[in-house]
Amino acid sequence: YQRRVRGHKYPTGSGRITFSSRESYTNAIVANFVQIDSKKISKKIQIEPCIDGQKCCSCQQDEAPNFCKEEQCFEYFCNSCWQKHHKFGRVTHVPIRRKNRFEL
Numbered sequence: 001y002q003r004r005v006r007g008h009k010y011p012t013g014s015g016r017i018t019f020s021s022r023e024s025y026t027n028a029i030v031a032n033f034v035q036i037d038s039k040k041i042s043k044k045i046q047i048e049p050c051i052d053g054q055k056c057c058s059c060q061q062d063e064a065p066n067f068c069k070e071e072q073c074f075e076y077f078c079n080s081c082w083q084k085h086h087k088f089g090r091v092t093h094v095p096i097r098r099k100n101r102f103e104l
Contacts, residue, residue: 056078
């Protein structure tokens with residue numbers, strides 16, 4: 001099920017956040033969570049990069065279903081470029097992958 005929010009389709013329970021700086025965005029992705037405090041709500045929410053329609057940072061050709069949140073990378077990769085880029089010295093990096101609707 002998808003819900004329309006201001007002209008965009010998001011899966012139920014998802015939304016969009018705009019950060020004031022790249023540093024804020026990077027910190028949120030690395031931490032996996034952001035605390036939102038306002039007059040109306042106080043909530044800790046999980047943050048994941050958008051992995052939908054991104055191009056591979058390496059080949060610029062293929063759709064990139066993998067995101068590496070490690071500081072040395074912090075980029076989107078197609079499957080073949082992920083393998084090439086993470087072959088030596090970065091084998092401990094774990095990709096954040098696009099989830100399909102059948103995954104839990």
